[in-house]
Amino acid sequence: MVKNIKIGVVASEYNYDITLMMLERAREHAKFLGAQISKEITVPGVYDMPLAVKKLLKEKDIDAVVVIGAVIEGETEHDTVIMNQTSRKLTDLSVEYDKPVGLGISGPGMSRLQAQDRIDKAKEAVEAVVKLHQKLH
Numbered sequence: 001m002v003k004n005i006k007i008g009v010v011a012s013e014y015n016y017d018i019t020l021m022m023l024e025r026a027r028e029h030a031k032f033l034g035a036q037i038s039k040e041i042t043v044p045g046v047y048d049m050p051l052a053v054k055k056l057l058k059e060k061d062i063d064a065v066v067v068i069g070a071v072i073e074g075e076t077e078h079d080t081v082i083m084n085q086t087s088r089k090l091t092d093l094s095v096e097y098d099k100p101v102g103l104g105i106s107g108p109g110m111s112r113l114q115a116q117d118r119i120d121k122a123k124e125a126v127e128a129v130v131k132l133h134q135k136l137h
Helices: 016-033 046-058 078-097 112-117 121-136
Strands: 006-012 036-043 064-072 101-110
Touching (some): 006 016, 036 046, 046 078, 046 101, 101 112
Parallel strands (some): 006 036, 006 064
């Protein structure tokens, strides 16, 4: 059982039919683990996440943040650019604020069907931040 870990969640509204299911999985898994999702912020897309993550990481009562999104392949390399830039900034923020950031974003290079098959990535991100928080504290 987890001792009072408070998690913030940032979820993308883009592909919301998928990310809403991911968000529900994250909530259920946090509860199962005994963690609490204490704040949720939705943003337009995955690329918009770092600013909201930074806001949550600054809060003293947030121990970790989980990001939830689905970056589906299009006709250009846009999905790869989005994931490269966002994941790098999220890693930088985690190190800067000394708090775990769980990457519950599926993609790039996947179809909508593949994204639907990966909704449990949100559970994995919750589990990762809980485990890392426990190991560091």
